[in-house]
Amino acid sequence: MSTRRSVAFIGSECYPFVKTGGLGDVMYALPRALTKQNCDVKVILPRYKSIPWKWQEKMVYRGEFRMDLCADGRTFYVGIMEYVCDGVVYDFIDNEDFFGYGNPYTNLVDDIPRFCFFAKAALAALNYLDWIPDIIHCHDWQTALVPVYLRTLFAHTPVGNAKTMLTIHNLRFQGIYNIPTIKYWTNLPDYVFNKDALTQDWVNANLLKGGLYYCDMITTVSHTYAGEIQTPFFGEGLDAHLRYHSGKLRGIVNGIDCDLWNSATDNKLAAPYDIGNVLTEKKENKRALQEQLGLVQDDHMFVIGLISRLTDQKGLDLVNAIMPSIIDGNTQFVVLGTGDERYEGAFRYYEDTNKGIVCSNIMYDEGRAHRIYAGADALLVPSLFEPCGLTQLIAMRYGTIPIVRETGGLKDTVVPYNQYTNWGYGFTFDRYDSGLLLDAVNRAKTLYFTNRWRWDEMVQRDMDVDVSWENSAEQYRGLYMELKP
Numbered sequence: 511m512s513t514r515r516s517v518a519f520i521g522s523e524c525y526p527f528v529k530t531g532g533l534g535d536v537m538y539a540l541p542r543a544l545t546k547q548n549c550d551v552k553v554i555l556p557r558y559k560s561i562p563w564k565w566q567e568k569m570v571y572r573g574e575f576r577m578d579l580c581a582d583g584r585t586f587y588v589g590i591m592e593y594v595c596d597g598v599v600y601d602f603i604d605n606e607d608f609f610g611y612g613n614p615y616t617n618l619v620d621d622i623p624r625f626c627f628f629a630k631a632a633l634a635a636l637n638y639l640d641w642i643p644d645i646i647h648c649h650d651w652q653t654a655l656v657p658v659y660l661r662t663l664f665a666h667t668p669v670g671n672a673k674t675m676l677t678i679h680n681l682r683f684q685g686i687y688n689i690p691t692i693k694y695w696t697n698l699p700d701y702v703f704n705k706d707a708l709t710q711d712w713v714n715a716n717l718l719k720g721g722l723y724y725c726d727m728i729t730t731v732s733h734t735y736a737g738e739i740q741t742p743f744f745g746e747g748l749d750a751h752l753r754y755h756s757g758k759l760r761g762i763v764n765g766i767d768c769d770l771w772n773s774a775t776d777n778k779l780a781a782p783y784d785i786g787n788v789l790t791e792k793k794e795n796k797r798a799l800q801e802q803l804g805l806v807q808d809d810h811m812f813v814i815g816l817i818s819r820l821t822d823q824k825g826l827d828l829v830n831a832i833m834p835s836i837i838d839g840n841t842q843f844v845v846l847g848t849g850d851e852r853y854e855g856a857f858r859y860y861e862d863t864n865k866g867i868v869c870s871n872i873m874y875d876e877g878r879a880h881r882i883y884a885g886a887d888a889l890l891v892p893s894l895f896e897p898c899g900l901t902q903l904i905a906m907r908y909g910t911i912p913i914v915r916e917t918g919g920l921k922d923t924v925v926p927y928n929q930y931t932n933w934g935y936g937f938t939f940d941r942y943d944s945g946l947l948l949d950a951v952n953r954a955k956t957l958y959f960t961n962r963w964r965w966d967e968m969v970q971r972d973m974d975v976d977v978s979w980e981n982s983a984e985q986y987r988g989l990y991m992e993l994k995p
């Protein structure tokens with residue numbers, strides 16, 4: 511039996527309690543995968559008011575204490591509510607003032623104080639519960655203060671013995687705010703506000719930058735992204751800082767939860783299917799999708815899906831540029847997403863001018879996402895940058911061929927189709943250029959319409975790819991062992 515490791519995950523969102531993107535999926539699936547690899551995992555989350563009542567009512571009170579936080583010596587209530595599920599212990603940090611309103615992320619004016627509070631309260635809770643983990647694994651800027659607190663105010667407390675890992679899920683968000691405000695809310699010693707750690711420029715502090723400095727290991731969610739963020743284009747201003755710390759930087763690609771994303775048992779689908787009957791049953795799902803979304807009912811249409819936050823990160827400018835060329839009489843286009851008004855407006859426009867051919871679902875809808883993954887033939891992910899990306903993995907598992915840009919995790923997970931060897935998982939393009947995206951879409955269509963048996967082979971090949979968390983969890987475990995042998 512391998513050595514047991516205890517890990518505290520500290521993060522700002524976690525499916526099914528609260529999720530706004532890929533981070534929520536990782537916080538759900540990775541702890542569960544680690545429990546199967548001899549790890550003892552506790553997940554610490556804020557108790558947001560927006561967590562549905564069906565979860566709130568299952569939480570059990572574990573204790574409370576008061577904690578000082580800001581420079582004026584005020585103390586704050588910290589409650590701990592616990593819920594245990596499938597071997598993972600979830601501890602929710604309770605405080606009405608900080609978490610009693612709104613969504614997880616509102617605006618930095620409110621978010622900076624609430625995540626200063628959360629990072630410190632999470633460490634104080636570990637001491638209070640007397641549960642001292644080998645590793646504390648933090649995620650993104652919202653919990654980047656954890657390593658900073660740990661090596662300063664908590665250095666001589668029991669939890670100070672833990673090693674810390676900080677995972678970057680998206681470098682674009684860093685938690686940058688003026689130094690006096692951060693000093694006030696954290697009451698951290700002045701020496702952490704130096705230019706190697708928290709200080710960003712003359713006026714601002716950067717929470718993520720400080721966390722990267724104080725943590726023992728940095729990971730990000732794909733090998734390619736780990737390299738990319740050390741360059742000015744992807745580095746979001748921190749490329750030099752990351753190059754300096756590259757000795758402790760690693761990339762591990764995400765997986766998906768294969769129970770949650772299982773086309774054979776998915777009760778949201780019109781016709782659940784597996785690798786054996788995908789070729790017939792996927793047609794059923796396509797028909798049901800066309801019917802539900804008011805698209806022209808036609809088996810022969812090539813249906814392209816796009817499930818995404820509608821922001822410039824996701825390459826939607828390229829999609830907009832080629833929309834008129836995609837719509838060619840043989841193709842239907844289904845969008846699911848919310849975000850920037852200009853993209854929402856553009857997709858609404860294309861639906862209005864192409865009724866029955868384009869369907870823009872400007873909403874967040876889990877069920878509809880499942881039905882699109884199952885009913886579409888291909889899924890578009892032409893991102894400008896993509897730390898890992900989950901939608902291409904889900905698509906593959908559902909036998910839907912990904913069409914992606916070769917960046918970040920997309921490059922690491924989608925092997926480009928090679929017509930000479932008849933091998934590969936999807937269609938890819940490299941430069942951020944709408945002509946190249948159109949070319950990739952057209953290559954996909956050509957194979958679909960002229961060489962269907964090869965297309966079908968790829969559908970089955972993709973469903974067979976191991977996109978589970980098992981591999982990645984094993985690599986995380988390896989890093990935990992490196993940190994604390």
Ligand code: ADP
Nearest residue numbers: 531532818846847873874875876879899900901
């Ligand atoms: P990011 O974290 O950058 O948003 P990812 O590809 O890592 O992108 O994760 C996106 C996740 O959110 C996937 O599980 C995807 O299915 C889901 N998702 C995105 N938009 C929607 C939506 N409008 N409705 C339902 N699910 C969505």
